[in-house]
Amino acid sequence: MADAHLSPEEFRRQGHRIIDWIADYWDRLDDLPVRAQVAPGEVAGALPASAPELPEPFDALLHDLDEVVLPGITHWQHPRFFAYFPANSSPAAILADLISSGLGAQGMIWATSPALTEVEQVVLDWLGEALGLPEAFRSGGPGGGVIQDTASTATFTALLAALHRATGGSARADGVTPDLRVYASSQAHSSLTKAVIMSGLGEQALRVIPVDPRTQAMRVDILAATLEEDVAAGLRPVLVLAAAGTTSTGALDDVGTIGALARQYGAWLHVDAAWAGVAAVCPEHRQAPEGVAEYADSFVTNPHKWLLTTFDCSAFWVRDRAPLLGALSLLPEYLRNPASESGAVADLRDWHPQLGRRFRALKLWAVLRSYGISGLQAHIRGGVALATRFADLVRADDRFELVTEPVLGLVVFRLRSGDEETLRLMESLNDSGVAYLSHTVVEGRTAIRLAVGSWRTRAEDVERTWQALSERAGSG
């Protein structure tokens, strides 16, 4: 076998250099435009048409990283990145994930690296406890947790388990049928639509329930009526998704009422708390804990959003793992082994669509230990405080208005003067590179979203962003 191009000595040398490159990169973020300023094709056009025939020194890659790649990067770790939702890396998570790469272990089944599975189970038990999730979600009970790549995959997995339960396994054996229905509000994440498509139900199976115009939360009365009508028409409710923090405005559905309805009609309750769920490390920021405790069949939240754990790390729990394993377990001959057959271990490849899986639990373990619960609470509370400060600035300026009440680290606001003016203001700020925000439309009105949560954001970053907006807003 050929020697690796990077000798052990060169790996150490370049590795130290890259660690320093990253630390330096974070230091100079403040001076970089947040949003990439390149045109379509600019990065690709700067690269050769073919791979090199001969090895290149690693220095050449680092040169192109600075010259070609960086100008095309929108800096998600920038202290004034406020678009979408935060996607925090953190020093602890990065270093632990580096260890995972060095180990290069594959945890598709327990036997292929027992520590990978067991640390993951323990760490999800820790996180579940820290978030106040019900005991049933722990690995020692009937349910358990698993790290998924994204909340999209988690929601899809929840749907597969729900289909298995609702059909008594016939979906797996014979396929889905056109009478199966899925329910969520108009503000639910687009990943549910994708899940409904991928599961073979088709978009027709998705009942989109309107929201209250003020709170943007699901109209539970309409959900109740829809469920009743559907069942009367011979249709079968499979899953209801309750959003605990929507993407657009952070709206919180009434999880308890929705859960009771789901249970009444035999549907699976999936709680999508992809963004807001991790805020539950602070008891005062738990979204609908009673509803979750009583009714949630599954729950997803993303430590890779607001909880400092480098992408990808989406935490997914189920109350009862039986329908999940029933939906997805497969045991080809080459994966048979005594540990799996003993029933004493979990084989996590049965908990998600993929087979292969890396040691992602290391980075979540590192975050929970390096910050401690108290450090994570400080991180979340800091973000909420900054968002609250920003919302106060908006409230105090007559040219602006809040479109919805701020939720945790998310502020949704607009110029009173109109939609176009609002969008133009945001684009002007984004073009300037000073900060980066994204937009949404709420009840037909264009709004700007400011989502605080980066580990690098300080009060002065929020102030400076407000100042830049204020200057550009003119007379409003």
Next chain:
Amino acid sequence: MADAHLSPEEFRRQGHRIIDWIADYWDRLDDLPVRAQVAPGEVAGALPASAPELPEPFDALLHDLDEVVLPGITHWQHPRFFAYFPANSSPAAILADLISSGLGAQGMIWATSPALTEVEQVVLDWLGEALGLPEAFRSGGPGGGVIQDTASTATFTALLAALHRATGGSARADGVTPDLRVYASSQAHSSLTKAVIMSGLGEQALRVIPVDPRTQAMRVDILAATLEEDVAAGLRPVLVLAAAGTTSTGALDDVGTIGALARQYGAWLHVDAAWAGVAAVCPEHRQAPEGVAEYADSFVTNPHKWLLTTFDCSAFWVRDRAPLLGALSLLPEYLRNPASESGAVADLRDWHPQLGRRFRALKLWAVLRSYGISGLQAHIRGGVALATRFADLVRADDRFELVTEPVLGLVVFRLRSGDEETLRLMESLNDSGVAYLSHTVVEGRTAIRLAVGSWRTRAEDVERTWQALSERAGSG
């Protein structure tokens, strides 16, 4: 926002230390048992029941890494790891992925980090060219490539695109119907079964075509007859999977004949070359290039298996991206942007089930540049040569027999004395920690698989493994 627990200085210090820890870990691998020797629950039992309230020093994590985690790791980067398929990390890939973590960029759409999308497209064009894949698979044409997490996801994605094409979009809108059929050999990877379940078709939709007992390749005559019968019965062929290197024995289906049949019946041809596909960097190791060039609608191979690119990195190409985008595109308001609407850019979240995606192309870029095509060829040829050497040793020993002809880096063999003896021999070796192999069953007979491909494997590792097997085999 709270300060990160690891200060910049501490990040540098611990980062340098972890780089060294990894290099040292690789150095001492030779002395570690390949397979973890822990019992179920042993790792979990050594960890506290709850996350710490207060921050812990990073040193505490590293202590537990050595004391608790390492004994529970099966060392996939060990020079005598020969089980399943290799899952190579490499110094170049690890360092580039570390940069990706430091950037923490999210590439769900082009606009959220243009370089992430464009480097990925360029690098997949490079790899496609290096593997001799057809021009149509390049990003400048009607098709293109994307990095998926695993071949399981790639195959599922191929099925979703195929369903979209076969049903003219009605699967997406109205759901799948019970008349749709998918075809693969009995030796196809279990991920196709999982895909058929997840897509809502159900296991009933999968036509399992027998294989030739000698070659373990699909019986194309039976495929032809099955397609004919199905169409005559009013059923609709959606997708045929041709395996270019099965998991069990590395068998190669007749891609050209299967492709011609797929085309005749209007079905999508998906070529699953998850393991063997990367060997095509060597022209002499291209599996069925004409069949792929002529007929493949999609193709998957995993650089994270044999091509030195740390998990996860599964390369997936389609000949025509229209049905893929038709199946999976969604555009919620908060992701609308001028670049996407111009049509000048690719939004890669439409190319797979997930929404979020990290900058995985960096590590593949680093591998292609650090090794160069010539270095990758040397790596593949080195693995093939070692497997050939091992097969010669098996052939020369009357107690053993080859079960199938060796394919690339994979040797499938057994003790002539019987199934139990064969399994016992493998378990004895695995228990010893000297090497790690896995088993399969071929035509009802138990066999041992030796898959060469680690970047750390040398001739002496293969010799030593053979010696250990030979000693344990007794009189056969």
